[in-house]
Amino acid sequence: MADQFDLFEAIYSQRQITRYKPDPVPQSAIQQMIDAAVRAPNGGNTQPWEFVVVNDPDTVSALGELYKNTWLDAMGWEPSPTESRVYRHARYLAHHMPEVPAMIVVCADHSRGSGFQPDEPIERGRHAASVWPAIQNLFLAGRALGLGTRITTVLNRKEDEVRELLGLPQSAEMICLTPVGYPRGSFGPTNRRPPSDVTSFNRWGFRDWAD
Secondary structure (H helix, E strand, O other), X not given: OHHHOOHHHHHHHOOEOOOEOXXXXXXXXXXXXXXXXXXXXXXXXXXOEEEEEEOOHHHHHHHHHHHHHHHHHHHOOOOOOOOOHHHHHHHHHHHHHHHOOEEEEEEEEHHHOOOOOOOOOOOOOOOHHHHHHHHHHHHHHHHHOOOEEOXXXXXXXXXXXXXXXXXXXXXXXEEEEEEEEOEOOOOOOOOOOOHHHOOOOOOOOOOOOOO
16 A cells, blocks of 8 residues: 555655556556645645646657657767766657656646736746645655656757647646656665765764764
8 A cells, every 4th residue: 555655665765767667557546646746845835736647648649759859859869879877768768758658747837826917927937946845745656656757857848839739828837747657677776875975064064974
């Protein structure tokens, strides 16, 4: 059961997934992920997040093709001899994004904040600090359910095309897109710099991490 999954096990084994099984993702699982996401803290309790679940195969394919072409146009259609392992995995995902079982496009809806004027450009980034904690909740809930996720912002540069494809209103700012699916392979453990290397106490550079 997801509600019995240890929080720290989820945190320590969560990783960005680039290879997904074709198995469909139950809508109930996605709804449970989003129910966890909306519990996140946010500025002024504006709750500016909006989640667009994409699980229609034709729409997944169309959005995935847009992602693939955008990523490969930016990073090159052929890998360089020195391409890192991280980017090799990202390249694999780009090629296979049209085939993932589902996606979630996470947006900030600026109409939910004060001072919004429909006839004026939105203040981009204004609500991002409130939406990112919800995204982390979304990812941890996915991990508890055995579902992989990944932060991608490639399609932010194609927001107008995404807006038309998904019917996003002008008040919506695209924050990120995540594929959702059961991973091919395992989750973590993750490889990160140790906390003692990135933590100071009371003044920058004073590292007094107790063993």
